[in-house]
Amino acid sequence: MPGGRILFADNDETFRTTRARFLTGYDIVHASSAEEAEQVLQNQWIHLAILDIRMQDDAEEQDVSGLLLAKQDTYRSVPKIMLTGFPNYRDVREALGPLLDGLPPAIDFIAKQDGPEVIVEAVEQAFARYVRINWELDIQSNDRHPITFPSLVMFMETSLEGELLSQRARELEDLFRGLFYDKSQITLGRILWQRMGHVALTVFAFQAGTLPESFVVVFGQHATMLQATQRYQTFAPKTQDKLGTVLNIRKETTHFAVNAYTLVNADLESVQTLADFYKIVPDKLFHTSLEYLFQTSLTAWHQNKKIPENTKTLASLYDERFDSISYNALTEIINILRHQASSLDIYIEHDAEFLKVHIYGQVHTYPDPIRVLQRQPVIEQPVVLFNTPGTLSGDNILTDTSGQIWLTDFADAGLAPLLWNIVALEAIIRFDWTETSDLRALYDMEHSLTASSFSKLDMRDIAPPLRKPVRAIQMIRQHATRLVGAELLPYHIGMLYEAANRLARFNPNAHYPTSEMVRFIHILIAAAMLGEMIQRDQQHPTAGKTPEERGIRIDPDERAVWVDGVRITLRGQSFDLLCDLYNHANQLCTRRDLVERVFKQVYDETDRSQINRLNTAISRLRDQIETDPGHPRYLLTEPGGGYRLTLPK
Structure with a gap:
């Protein structure tokens, strides 16, 4: 012993x-x-x-x-x-x-x-x-993911070496021996994430005569871990023990502290990080996990409590969250990136007020995103704060094929702007998970994300490798519109800060492979487009639109359609169906009415092909005019077999 x-x-x-x-x-x-x-x-x-x-x-x-x-x-x-x-x-x-x-x-x-x-x-x-240290505890490491305690210490304190590193490694090992005092063996699984001196890994614990147990173990430097624990205990919803991540055991030493969490209803061997899950599953499964995250996990954390923030602007709150952003450093970074862009067939000019992008034989002028941030964009509506689990990433969100979600990082849990987590998720997919080195394709994607209807994106010009992230972004935005409707300026402000925060991580003295350099230039172009959107939204806020602009408008001679002031393209039967509903706006249109007026057929209620054809046409039209087809605002289904196009009077 x-x-x-x-x-x-x-x-x-x-x-x-x-x-x-x-x-x-x-x-x-x-x-x-x-x-x-x-x-x-x-x-x-x-x-x-x-x-x-x-x-x-x-x-x-x-x-x-x-x-x-x-x-x-x-x-x-x-x-x-x-x-x-x-x-x-x-x-x-x-x-x-x-x-x-x-x-x-x-x-x-x-x-x-x-x-x-x-x-x-x-x-x-x-x-x-x-x-209370279990000196007899057998500590094993997964052969596929070998882990040693010195390597774990280096994640937290990178400058340690020699005897001091050895002392810290022994301290961390004893911390685990104390945490699992009543077990005979533990197996260190895989490292899930590391951030701000914290590390999360899976641990499987065994004791003769009892069922094996699995934990997500989060450990880090003593002071910051205690703060994370306090935040979890203060802000975590009471429903965590039924649907989420439960703090099971905690222990501390002089330099370190550790929390062992149990994931409710989880098989930890099959659970994956959201980032890994995104790479390998079809859109439908990934969207199921996103829906659970929005509708169950984050809703539970929000607790239906809105707290007005009367002393700070939205921009100042983001400044506090991203305190690493230096505007002087960003100017230097932009100048480096614009020089690098020329070797990738895109020419960028930058001066005190504007950023000009030369692409496809045209010059596109955008406001300098740094200036937009420095001027602290202001929204007219009061800032509302919600309870949140903190900073979300593709690694600290866990999921499985059932679609359930488990959150694991609570170091920043507390009050944050309403769209904080939603904006962060889009930024992860938009800036971190796009897998192409084609800057022109990325430019086209950004143009679609900023020029299309906010939650009904035009994907015709999107390159095939980028369609998956754009579809995921569209789903995220549909959820955002359920929360804030057409008031999108806060969303764009948050996204610009997410882009700037990533640009601030660029190291001017480092050498980057082409794919990573493309990523930074892509983020710069996105930031410029976002700056333009913010300026436009401030000059023409959605709240000032007329009722006609907020609804649907049709010009039958030009076969043109506007939804919420944005022109969309409808062709063939979809346009004819919308015109008929538009001409009978706010009235019940039965299936018979639509089959006979639009399809020019005699209605037969026993003909399933007619009903299926109409259902398909309605579904396709909703996809084109609704920001969230699953929760339509305009084209409603009426009990008894009909539809109603509801428009402002």
Whole structure:
């Protein structure tokens, strides 16, 4: 059985060394002052500390330097035994007093006059009751994803090396041995994600006579992990234990802390990150997971609570979230990217106010996206905050083929703008998951995303490799319109900040492969187009549109159709069907009416082919005129076998 490491701190060297000889089987680290003891606690992994209350002057009653060290919150996870040659009631009460969270300053209080057997017994009890490390735990690593504790530490503290790295690795290993104290074996699975000094991996735990258990274990540096835990406990919905991610066990050491989460109804071996899931499954399965995320997971977190933000603008809230954005650095980055673009058959000009893109023999002028951000775009509506799980990514969202979603990163949980998570998801798909190095194809995609109807995208000019992300974006936007309707300026502002945040990660001194350079130039072009949309929306806000612009308008002579002020293309039967419904707007049109007026057939209610043809035509028309065909605003189905085109009067 490995022995534990004990810090023995006392300015009386004779007492310290003689008592330490009785602590056989333990690794004793000596310190003669509070300062030395603190250095040990900072740099070494200590299981238990034995501290003299008076470590400066035994004769000075006011000397409580050891007690002050014991009370430091930084070292609260280390159990401590206090020593003194001059015990008094006040010191005992202060040392053993309870804390609301974590251990008290001391777990035991021993007079130096007591014999060595007292301190030996106190140490044994401390290891049994408070240290609680499973020295016999068999820790295995998945052969396909080999993991070592030094490598895990390097994810959190990249500059460590030598003995300090070894100490931290042992501390992290003991943290896992304590977390799974009642198990006989654990297998470290795969690393799911790493962010801001936090790492998440799957762990499978075994104990004879019980069913195997699986966990998503998130660990990181002590202070930031405690903050993440507090955010989860404060903001997570009460329904988490029924449909989501449940905090099962937590433990901490001096430098690290860990949370073990249980995923409700999950087979952790078949669960995948949303990023991996997106790559391998058909659109339908991916869209099912997105629907669950929006309708179940995020809805539960929002808790139907709207909190008005009266002191900050939407732009300032995004500035706080993306505090790494430096506008001066972005200017330098844009100049580098525009030079790189010329080698990829796209020429970009940039000055103080505009960014010009030369493509397809034409010049497209956009406002400088940096200037748009610096001018802090303003929306007329008050900013509303909702409870959110924090920053979502393709790696910290887990799913499976059933479509259920599990969230795993709560470091930023709390209040955020309504569209925060939805905008982030589109940005991930739009900027991170597009798989092409064809800048012209990416330009066409961005043109469709910014020039088409917001949630009914024109995909005719979209290259085949980009149709999957565009279809996913369309679904995300359909959900956004359910939340905010036609008030889209907040969405575009959020997307511009997402683009700028990615541009800010560009390293001017690094060498990038062509595919990654294309990605950054794509984001720059997207940012310019978004800046143009924001300026246009501010000059012509949706809220100022007339009722006619917010509905449907038809010019039968030109065979032209406008939906919410945006012209769309309808051909053949779809145009004829809409015209008939438009001419009978706000009236019930029966199946008989439509078959006879549009199809020019005698209606036969027993003819299933007529009904199927009409159903198909209605479905196709909804796809073309509704922002969310599953929740139509205009073309409604009426009970009893008819339809109604509902338009503003």
